[in-house]
Amino acid sequence: MVSFHPDSKFLTDFAAGSLALSEAVCVAAHLEFCGKCRAHVQQLSDVAAQMMARLEPVVEDDDGFDSLMQRIDAAELAPQVSAPRVTRPALASSGIPYVVEKLAGGSLQALNWVKLGGSLRIAPMDVGCSRRQTAIYDIKAGRPMPEHEHRGEEITVLLKGSFSDADGKYVRGDFVVRHAGERHQPTATLDTDCICLVSLEQPVKPSSWWYRLMEPFVQYRLSGFNY
Numbered sequence: 001m002v003s004f005h006p007d008s009k010f011l012t013d014f015a016a017g018s019l020a021l022s023e024a025v026c027v028a029a030h031l032e033f034c035g036k037c038r039a040h041v042q043q044l045s046d047v048a049a050q051m052m053a054r055l056e057p058v059v060e061d062d063d064g065f066d067s068l069m070q071r072i073d074a075a076e077l078a079p080q081v082s083a084p085r086v087t088r089p090a091l092a093s094s095g096i097p098y099v100v101e102k103l104a105g106g107s108l109q110a111l112n113w114v115k116l117g118g119s120l121r122i123a124p125m126d127v128g129c130s131r132r133q134t135a136i137y138d139i140k141a142g143r144p145m146p147e148h149e150h151r152g153e154e155i156t157v158l159l160k161g162s163f164s165d166a167d168g169k170y171v172r173g174d175f176v177v178r179h180a181g182e183r184h185q186p187t188a189t190l191d192t193d194c195i196c197l198v199s200l201e202q203p204v205k206p207s208s209w210w211y212r213l214m215e216p217f218v219q220y221r222l223s224g225f226n227y
């Protein structure tokens, strides 16, 4: 069951279309798992529509949730142009959020994966956002990620499996925010690999000497992920 949700500011900014695209994709992905937040965003959209109607009484299109979703369905998602303001209530048939699968070109396997040791692989995702980095992390079942410290905000949306760190356990659909200065080491639970959508404001700083030493050999550069 989803326990961690975007706060009101995230949802309000999402409904207003004012989030960075990378953040908007994370919120949109969470909405596909979470009826409660979808309803909240719908309410915000309704209020905005009512305000617009008062300003412009001749507006005929009520811009309801269904009509907006139909527009997203009908048109190719164009993240470079505008943030996905609402999202489908259902996940794609693969169980991955529709918005993520679409941005990945139809399948996460189509992305360019970079292996980091035996427990982690990362695929950068281009969502047309110049302010943040977006990537998919795949942590092997039962294995830890390298411990790392955040230099800026990190949003993680769990797409599959679960992980735990010193603060708790997180499951599919959870929206987890970490802030600059926080240090943690997520470990995937034993039952299955853990796949996450991650949006980073700043590159993370790994604590492990091993990853720092590896850097000259693997030339690992994911537009700012400097290990």
Ligand SMILES: [Zn+2]
Binding pocket: 002, 004, 005, 006, 030, 034, 035, 036, 037, 038
């Ligand atoms: Zn939620």
